[in-house]
Amino acid sequence: MNRAISKTGVIRALGAMSGTSLDGVDAAVLCTDGHDITEFGTNTYREYSEAERAVIAAGFGKWSGPEVQRAAEVVEAAHIAVLADFKDVDVIGFHGQTLAHAPRMQGTLQVGDGAALADALGVPVVWDFRCADVELGGEGAPLAPFFHHACARYAGLAKPVAFLNLGGVGNLTWVDPSFARPEQEGALLAFDTGPANAPLNDLMQARLGQAFDQGGRIAAKGQVEQGALELFLAEPYFSRIPPKSLDRNDFAEMIALVGELSDADAAATLTAMCAAGVVEAMQHCPRPPTRVLVTGGGRLNPVLMQMLTVSLDCPVVPIEDVGLDGDMLEAQAFAYLAVRVARGLPTSCPGTTGVRAAVGGGTVSVPNAAST
DSSP states (O other): OOOOOOSSSOEEEEEEEEOTTOOEEEEEEEEESSSSEEEEEEEEEEEOOHHHHHHHHTTTTOSSSHHHHHHHHHHHHHHHHHHTTOOSOSEEEEEEEEEEEETTTTEEEEEOOHHHHHHHHTSOEEEOOSHHHHHTTOOOOOOTHHHHHHHHHHTTOOSOEEEEEESSEEEEEEEOTTSSSTTSTTSEEEEEEEEOHHHHHHHHHHHHSOSSOGGGHHHHTSOOOHHHHHHHHTSGGGGSOSSOOOOTTTTTTHHHHTTTSOHHHHHHHHHHHHHHHHHHHHTTOSSOOSOEEEESGGGGOHHHHHHHHHHSSSOEEEGGGGTOOTTTHHHHHHHHHHHHHHTTOOSBOHHHHOOSSOBOOOEEEOOOGGGO
């Protein structure tokens, strides 16, 4: 069977994402030529078990060693299990699981072997999306902005808009869809806004044995500790000019800032910190966006959404308002980016990661003949 990736025309790509919030694996299909999105296909979600989540979490912040190896094994097995159910796809975009991210020091580490997935699934796999960007002076994150540009055009948007992803870490993409190509100067600005769900999830797990604050119910009962919020906003990260990016644990001391507070007050304060980071980030937009489209788990937290609504000068709405899927957007992004990598198109540029010039990252692994 010929498993080469077609260099022209629209193809079916399957993307997979496992984020730093550690909820599970998202997988989604889309059809694209690497420029325009023509159709969104089926998708699914596989939740991590508590045991799997614990193994992966033990590898956070580590660059090597047995914890990293065990995390990689869990990530690979979970992805193979969920991706095997998809048929008739031409390429898979496999992000892997970020364990550590320090682009100006050690680099960036996403575990999971794309070559092993290609052999197991019999489909070409594009993976290791971030390292080439880091090697050329970029932050290696965020990588979804080129996809956000395609989404804005797919949705028929004509004026600047902001995509706000609130996963473990928050990131913002300012998009001007009037530009035909995302790598054009002025089309995009993207960067991490600060911690989002990760500190709150960690607090919920440590104190209450819950994976997250479902529906913002705990935070809704609490009061924001203004002193802790002010200390948080004094962090030098917020005064840095973007592009810029964060590791999941860069603000780990946030938990200490709320350590003496009640469960409800601590949750309210961590939620307010997430919102405050976004408010600070909006000041960097080249022009005010017409609206903020929120994706990721944070859009399902009404307390967080209300904090953003009262703090920003433009409408703040779930991304579903423009016909997109906020649960699957990152998985879809890596399907889209896989096609761009396979066709030699850039996946990041100075406005998205600070890389010196537009660059296409990623490694393409074709399955061994014995596995097809």
